[in-house]
Amino acid sequence: MVTKPETDQPDNWERQLKKGWLELAILASLRDESLYGLEILRRLEEGTDLVVAEGTVYPILSRLKAEGLVETKWVEGEAGHPRKYYRLTSAGRSRAAAMARYASGFLGSISRIIAPLLAKGEK
Amino acid sequence: MVTKPETDQPDNWERQLKKGWLELAILASLRDESLYGLEILRRLEEGTDLVVAEGTVYPILSRLKAEGLVETKWVEGEAGHPRKYYRLTSAGRSRAAAMARYASGFLGSISRIIAPLLAKGEK
DNA sequence: AAACTTACCTAGCAATACAACGTATAGTGT
């Protein structure tokens, strides 16, 4: 019989809270400059709580391209493997702005909800 | 040939951004009082941007109970159908506090990310 | 030429949210 952890994924909910926000984070990281895949990944690790794996970022980038929110350009040289640089399209820029506006309201709601839970004494 | 909307679900990403946060919102709504299913749903509609359907709330409540985060009590009278009241357990209270702490940091990250996107002129 | 590094990509799986249904109890109208 295998000792199988039943509810022993104490940070499962952490993963779930991040769902959907990666798309916004990636679009936001491309606002001012073109970046390539792994570079985006590193920006997210440094600047946010959104630590992700490669297998997470690339599918999202493919999706964004399929939706016409970003466009790509291969660049050779500089490094071993050629890099695929991603750039926001105008549609991507609009989407990023719309998501940011929605997110702003959403964050306000959540802030109000969790305020009482953050009071000292609640552990 | 069918006229099929390709990327015409303009608010699909809205749904995705909410993923995972309902659990926190529900736990938070139960902090001070016991509520029953539909009452929780109405609180969320009034107090937050988290407009949800019944088919969304009940499975989550079942999950929370299975995890031991809430406990239930049937109450008859008052209304037609007996109501199932949900109450936080001590484990649920701890979880709510932990999620709130994590969420607080997460909200900060997202705020920093989207700040440039909210500047006027971005539409 | 073998090993390492950087970079990109692709199944298959688990978890979530939702629409659309179904069930149960009580009250109201005729």
Add this chain to the structure above:
DNA sequence: ACACTATACGTTGTATTGCTAGGTAAGTTT
């Protein structure tokens, strides 16, 4: 007695997401 409505709880199937665990490709180092 019968249909109708309102309230409340529950379930099934589908679409979407993110992740683990692999694989491919190009160039540099030893």
